[in-house]
Amino acid sequence: MLFNSIEFAVFLPIVFLLYWYVFERPLRLQNLLLIAAGVVFYGWWDWRFLGLLLFTSGVDYLVARGLMRVERPARRKLLLGLSLAANLGLLGFFKYYNFFAEGFHRAFTFLGHAPDLHTLHIVLPVGISFYTFQSLSYTIDVYRRDLEATRDPITFFAFVGFFSQLLAGPIERARHMVPQFERPRTFRTDLARDGLRQILWGLFKKVVIADNCSFYPDLVFGDPAAYGGSAHLLATVIFAFQIYCDFSGYSDMALGIAKLFGFELMRNFAYPYFSRSVAEFWQRWHISLNTWFRDYLYIPLGGSRGGRWAVARNTFIIFAVSGLWHGAAWHFVVWGVVSALFFLPLVFFGDRKRYVRPPAEWRWLPSLREAGGMAFTFMLVCIAWVFFRATSLDHALLAFDRMASDSLFSLPPLERPKSLKIFVLGTAIMLVLEWMNRGREHGLQLDGRWSRPLRLALYYGLVALIVLYAPSDGGDFIYFQF
Secondary structure (H helix, E strand, C coil), rough: CCCCCCCHHHHHHHHHHHHHHCCCCCCCHHHHHHHHHHHHHHHHHHHHHHHHHHHHHHHHHHHHHHHHHHHHHHHHHHHHHHHHHCCCCCCCCHHHHHHHHHHHHHHHHCCCCCCEEEECCCCCCCCCCHHHHHHHHHHHHHHCCCCCCCCCHHHHHHHHHHHHHHCCCCCCCHHHHHHHHCCCCCCCHHHHHHHHHHHHHHHHHHHHHHHHHHHHHHHHCCCHHCHHHCCCHHHHHHHHHHHHHHHHHHHHHHHHHHHHHHCCCCCCCCCHHHHCCCCHHHHHHCHHHHHHHHHHHHHHHHHCCCCHHHHHHHHHHHHHHHHHHHHCCCCHHHHHHHHHHHHHHHHHHHCCCCCCCCCCCCCCCCCCHHHHHHHHHHHHHHHHHHHHHHHHHHHHHHHHHHHHCHHCCCCCCCHHHHHHHHHHHHHHHHHHHHHHHHHHHHHCCCCCCCHHHHHHHHHHHHHHHHHHHHCCCCCHHHHCCC
């Protein structure tokens, strides 16, 4: 079930009314309702994969309970290993079996042997990369004694299966969310109003911007040999805004929906294209995944201890693993490696924690230095996006070859000009509102700055744009494939 679908527009009000007016007391009934809602929401895609979600969640619940009773280090490590094997084993099979099977076949063929390894036609369960990492955070935190395992299975399954962020995050931490499921919740008008604004903002970014421009990168990257350098450059810039509006739009809707039910999820995007360095970009982009890798991989590897070369090694590993997390293909791995190469100069020569405040914090416009930093960072990010968006490593290299040719200086073909105009209009509105609110959580937090009539006019205007310019062929969110 998609957030931008008619089915969800019916589903959400029903769950909301039941949650606050029928199952308000006791707390266990509210959590049971959220479990049922998560089952319907996830099963709407394919009910057969509900078993995977139930299996991994059940293993992690039992492992965490065992960790609370066991004191011997060897047995605790064994229990944690069981959780890792269950979660990463299923993730590895469904997402990476064919990738590694093909890799082994090519390697042995190169050495003169041709092993009989068969690939499988495997359907990737939607959201598996997200809910396995979220559930793993629970067992790891219990193992580290950063969190006490909950005794109530209803609380735990409500946490793992919360429909607001089940399919594409944010990847929540158990120590942040489980306590919210354990304590009574009361309806907060201010939180619900902000949630509705954030849902509107996310839906606007997804439907008006991302869905109206998605066709152009599809055309160019789908057949790179047929287009010149200018078309590839335009497609890359368009894709940069498409993936941001698509994914941050989903995250905004997820956070807004959670607020309707009295929950506060972690922020997943913090206006990353206003970043003044690559390091700042990765502090603002897909925050839940990047901090997950920081907490559960980077720090255990040694983190920032051991000198710059050790930091560089750990950083390189994190980016490479992040690339592989995004997809079982070499162009995703290279995207991670290229992103690491852009980041590493800051490890050796720069201050990775230099920017802790928003740009032009007390001014309307950025300084020349800030504007230059944002432009340069955006350029580097776009270079990396070519590897991310390409359908293969060869196609990515072909795209760069086209952009290095004389065709870069020709006019790009402009297919579906009406959709591109809507994309430009929507992007302009988004950039203005996000720049105005760069110190706040999302682009529609205007209370205290705009009068009520102006705010209402803006809200109704965005609704009108959504209704008028939602393309009929708008589809899944990009990150559903990961």
